Amino acid sequence: MPFILLLQVLLLQALFMYSFCYYTHCINKIYIFFFWVSSFFNIRDEVTKSLFTTNCTYKSQTSQMNTNGHSVEEAVYKYVGELNYNDTQHDETSDSNWDNLSLGSDDLQDDLSNTNLQNNITTPAKFDLEDDNNSVVKSLADKNYRDLLPKIISKSNDSKIILVSDKISAQLVVEFNEKRSKLIPNPPKNSNFLKTEQDLINEFVLTFLKLNNITMKQFNSLIWSENDKNEIEKLVKMKFWKSIYKIFNYRLNSSIYKHVRRKYNNFNNHWNDELDERLFQLCHDEKLEGQWSKIGKLLDKLPDDCRDRWRNYVKVKDTKNSSKKWSPNEEAKLLRIVNESLHKDQSANWGHVSQLMGGARSRIQCRYKWNKLHQQDSLVRINSLSSEKLIMFFNKIKSLNTDEYEKIDWDSLANKDLTPMDWKLCYNKWKRKIKSNKEKTVVEICDELLKLLKHEQPVK
Template identity: 25%
Template structure:
């Protein structure tokens, strides 16, 4: 239905416009046209992204000085298909065998096949070639998707880290799992496993995490929404809670309570109404294209990006036949369903229901744009 990709810098309509609470502003529907020129590359920029192996710092500098627009973060479903189609087309055109394709992706030398990577990157013109390189190598890695870790593998990983430290590529060779999988298994499950707490958080733990987060953000001149390294937060918690537990507890509970002045906020129809109108204004082709971090604004900032994504999944699944619908069709149905609410602050209607929205584990909020092990906010 929508052929062009959404702007890279997504700017959703504000909650104030949606609810008509801004005296000088009115909301008259989606505003997809805003910043369109600034959000798309020139033909020269697209060539630059597909041919020059620019580092993260170089991309940031070009964005600041020359207005280069590029996309980072997890690849959308549509982008994944575009890359897959480009690889299949390249294989057909060059009549490559599976062995030759594997050699192009994983060369025996340090020399990269510039033509191959450039051709594949052209299929996703908003992506830098280095981003496509890492994505394709992850997807085609011979050690990917090996299933549940066995106790013997955990032991082998512990021995490898004790011997080699956190040199994950070397650890990978000893363990027989991808470097990223070894890294994530280590930091999310093995570090502090003997002393880790599970289940409900105690009041003392909540107060400790709140203090740590305030010291890492507000007391340094920032806000409680600022990105942090969750591994460092876990360390400060004495590793009694791992990085994933700390991230989910803060983003989906404690930070929201702090913004609501100690009260546990309740999601209502008004929130659902705002969410679907914000998503409508983005005009995305698929919900995997949504940049969830752009949705909160000064009029509506209680909910974390992670929780908004989970709420959307729950709302979407409430629409009969959603699997066969385009996202815009789903949004139109939900806009009508969620239009009935009490706009009085603090009096959102709440329907009793036994249904629960998806758990944190069901939502993949990781940023797979690099292989450097970054674990800032919103990354698993």
């Protein structure tokens, strides 16, 4: 008797589904029919695996079905569930790529590669069928879209959760290591990042984003976030830093970290009177000076920008001399303070110099003024150089075998008569005589200057 009732239920289900799918494609009818039957017998997983293969075989045929640009799986969901589905949520500009999303295990926690699918499709299926007591309908009513899709068990035995494989990441590192070796055969260790390095970093970042399907805004947030939203973000961030450290392994990790975070961020880089006032309150009234990370979060600014804005502008903007022309007495006092500092420490602490100037001038004002005064003395020495000495100088620069200005070792050019800054100023002064010098290498500029010196007397 129970067996007869079972057959009757199955027959009714078959008739209902046949009428429901009458105007749909034949493959869809078979797909939906077996889907419901297998759900009743709790063997849906085994059936849908074979149906998924059939679906791939007839993909070209099913494309004729009116799916409004969606995949068969999505169309099935709409037909079976009769949902109040908003097509605008998944149009051509949607982040969800229905054709490329991989299908993994049933456990969402074990299939984090489908987080995008999980987050975007959360509407439960709602059925408007007349027979509310139908057990099959009830069993499906509480399931979401993911539950209605075919289940394909992953063939990979690797449980490590990644967006791109370790093999692809390793190949990417090897590729960029080769590029870096060709472009920068003699990499610097402690100097500022060369333009070649900056361009290569940017190229690597763009390639990394493309491989991991990440937007620039997402990437900026990712490298600045302290708490990752999920395991994928944690792994992607870890993979990025690990890769870029390997490519530029001649530099300190901390140096690379700071450079990348300063270049890629979503912070507001503009200052106004309101932000300056807020910065003054935080540093002066609330005694937070020095806690730049905390201040940066409060102002939505880079910590270094907050520090520089405070030291170079806000802290000294109300002093009586900050915007006035330097007096001869101030210049003499500055030269004395800086020379004493250089004699003791071989380097000038411009913040300390500003304090010794009575706080009337900012650290950056003191630095710029000292450079200007020092350049005036340097120009006197440079203009007295003979053509023979200049020819020797440019030949020596050529012998350094460097194409980039940043790589020139000015200390190696210094002698008892001229300092490294003197030679640097000399090169920049003569470089302006060459047309389109920004587009030429150091060697090319030196060659043209040598030709010029052989035919003309140096202009003083």
